[in-house]
Amino acid sequence: MKISELSRRTGVPVASIKYFLRQGLLPAGRATAATAAEYGEEHVQRLRLIKALTTLGGLSIAATRDVLGAVDRAHSAEGALGAVSYALPVPVASLHDADPAEEAEGEAAAGAEVAELLAALDWQAPGTSPHVKALTAALKELRRLDAQYAPEELAAYARLAEQVALLDLERAAGIDDPVSLAERAVVVLAICAPVFELLRRLAQEDQVRRRVAGGGGGGDEYAAPR
Template identity: 85%
Template sequence: MKISELSRQTGVPVASIKYFLRQGLLPAGRATAATLAEYGEEHAQRLRLIKALTTLGGLSIAATRDVLGAVDQAHGVEGALGAVSYALPVPGTAQPVESPGEVAEGGEGAEVAELLAALEWQVPGTSPHVKGLTAALKELRRLDAQYAPGELAAYARLAESVARLDLERAVGIDDPVSLAERAVVVLAVCAPVFELLRRLAQEDQVRRRVAGGDGA
């Protein structure tokens, strides 16, 4: 297809496509003339991922380039999903959390490590999400609103159930680019949907208690 057709199919303006080509985010098409090229479905798929990363994920061009490089080198589900998950901003922060080393022992770091061990979750201490949770617990403690260990574990088990549902949406997708695109949708769009469902459930529970119900 011509670049104009590629634009119509993906909803990405021609000017943006040319910019992505110049930045090396999108591979060049097959040259058919001095100034013309043909593009295929792989270009449309790549553009959808770029659009998801920059629009839904809010990533910069440089960060998007890094994610695309990681996805291209990924082997299987873990690599593709990990590349996206680690690149997107960590909840509660404005940008991805750098993770040069393990979370320090003591305080909230030890609490998170103990929680992960109790849950038997296979998560490295270098994960930006471990650091993000550690920072969140520290802030809760500063506000004197921290969760007791048992309460935190209960929330973690609910999160585990949601994670299983998330991964079920990726069953049968073997292509790393398609997996990465699905991961962006799940992490950037489905997460807010889940949070809104949680808030609606809270509204329901409050009204039940006010009306004299037992909240069940």
């Protein structure tokens, strides 16, 4: 197909496609003339992934190039998933400036808490994982606010998260091509995560309304903003 057809198929403007070609994000098409080339389904697939990374994932061109390189080097579905998971922005708690001694103490306590949790669950995650570091930072901030989880509470949430992760991976079952799987991973991590958070909030709203109704209230105590 010509570049105009590639643009129509993917919804990516011709100018953007040419930019991605210049930046090395998209492989060159098969030259048919001095200024013309033919593109195939692999270009459609790659453009969909680029679009997902830059729009849904919010990655820069440089970061997108790194992810694409990691996906291309991946020899397994797990490698592609790992490349995307580590590349996308990691949720990080808003941290409060603290006394250096207090900061070190909180870091040590939160780090020990995360290590104990991972060991109890037998989760395979190295200390260098950005997710381990972010969880440590979040738990440290909760400790500063005196709002930390009890160990059994944190473990209960972690087991629920494990079930969600299993459902996430089931959605990707049967996709063997690393590029296709990477695209699905971006969708799951960038879009499905907010969907899950909204489901959680809806469940909380339902529980609050039920408790209000059970206590004899009319339910107006939980009113949506106008």
